[in-house]
Amino acid sequence: MRETRFTELFIRYPGNPIIQDKDLPYPANAVFNVAATVINDETLLLMRVEDRRGISYLTVARSTDGVSGWRIDSGPTLAPDFDTHPEEIWGIEDPRVTRIDALDLWAVLYTAYSRGGPLVSPATTRDFKSFARKGAVMPPEDKDAALFPVQFGGRWAMLHRPVPGFLGVGAHIWISFSPDMKHWGNHQILIPARKGGWWDANKVGLSPPPLETDKGWLILYHGIRVTAGDCTYRLGLALLDLKDPTRLLARSDEWVFTPEAEYERFGDVDKVVFPCGWVADGDHIRLYYGGTDKCIALATARVSEILDWLEKHDPQNRKLWE
Numbered sequence: 001m002r003e004t005r006f007t008e009l010f011i012r013y014p015g016n017p018i019i020q021d022k023d024l025p026y027p028a029n030a031v032f033n034v035a036a037t038v039i040n041d042e043t044l045l046l047m048r049v050e051d052r053r054g055i056s057y058l059t060v061a062r063s064t065d066g067v068s069g070w071r072i073d074s075g076p077t078l079a080p081d082f083d084t085h086p087e088e089i090w091g092i093e094d095p096r097v098t099r100i101d102a103l104d105l106w107a108v109l110y111t112a113y114s115r116g117g118p119l120v121s122p123a124t125t126r127d128f129k130s131f132a133r134k135g136a137v138m139p140p141e142d143k144d145a146a147l148f149p150v151q152f153g154g155r156w157a158m159l160h161r162p163v164p165g166f167l168g169v170g171a172h173i174w175i176s177f178s179p180d181m182k183h184w185g186n187h188q189i190l191i192p193a194r195k196g197g198w199w200d201a202n203k204v205g206l207s208p209p210p211l212e213t214d215k216g217w218l219i220l221y222h223g224i225r226v227t228a229g230d231c232t233y234r235l236g237l238a239l240l241d242l243k244d245p246t247r248l249l250a251r252s253d254e255w256v257f258t259p260e261a262e263y264e265r266f267g268d269v270d271k272v273v274f275p276c277g278w279v280a281d282g283d284h285i286r287l288y289y290g291g292t293d294k295c296i297a298l299a300t301a302r303v304s305e306i307l308d309w310l311e312k313h314d315p316q317n318r319k320l321w322e
């Protein structure tokens with residue numbers, strides 16, 4: 001942890017960006033928002049690749065140290081399938097991957113970009129070669145979804161971010177429950193976007209899937225404040241109760257990561273850091289994120305330091321969020 005005026009919980013890898021479009025074995029415009037997991041003792045990234053039409057698909061990269069030596073699939077690993085899933089007409093984007101030990105599989109929740117807007121679409125896989133799609137499970141606009149790795153009272157739980165037709169009420173992180181991962185209900189707002197001048201005033205959305213810790217489910221989320229010039233994507237922290245994830249135990253007032261490096265500030269969409277995956281190895285976290293919708297970068301952190309910081313930075317007075 002670097003001690004400066006602010007505590008820097010996430011430290012950028014000096015060799016960033018770790019993967020760029022020129023590293024792909026074929027031409028593409030960009031490779032960016034990326035999910036992460038561990039399979040056969042290797043780090044696996046499920047990367048969003050955007051072609052020159054503006055359509056995205058997902059491709060796998062594998063590495064033994066999770067930092068370098070990436071072996072990238074020779075073509076799209078999971079591509080939009082318009083014939084069987086017409087809701088994928090404008091591509092598939094921003095996956096989150098959750099390992100589900102009880103089912104011996106991974107659940108991939110991605111955004112299907114339909115004619116009607118973004119939809120939450122789950123698929124399952126055992127090898128990241130073949131995938132069983134479940135079809136879209138939420139009406140538009142809804143994205144930034146991930147599953148918890150365990151059930152609660154016999155039901156799966158999902159975090160996601162619907163955008164209401166009336167934007168005056170904000171775009172919040174919701175939690176929903178399902179007996180079968182396909183039919184979802186008991187929807188409720190869990191982490192609301194704040195208002196006014198707050199860094200996360202206009203929209204919030206889950207970043208990587210919830211991470212189980214001794215103190216609760218650790219949540220890293222992105223927040224957006226629209227300004228006269230444009231908007232900035234920053235990251236903040238929250239903690240949910242382990243047994244009842246509808247209980248928000250803590251949430252930081254301050255953001256913990258903001259676009260600072262060149263590859264986070266200038267690209268296809270300026271001032272965007274957008275993680276979709278992290279890998280925890282004991283206390284050590286590797287966070288994988290898209291920079292400016294153009295490249296993939298890595299930052300490292302310590303779970304214990306994040307939890308200590310969050311405990312000290314959870315405001316007792318939540319009235320200011322209203």
Ligand code: BMA
Nearest residue numbers: 033093094269272274290293
């Ligand atoms: C969000 C998503 C992300 C993207 C970000 C910044 O709405 O679409 O895929 O990285 O905007 O453009």
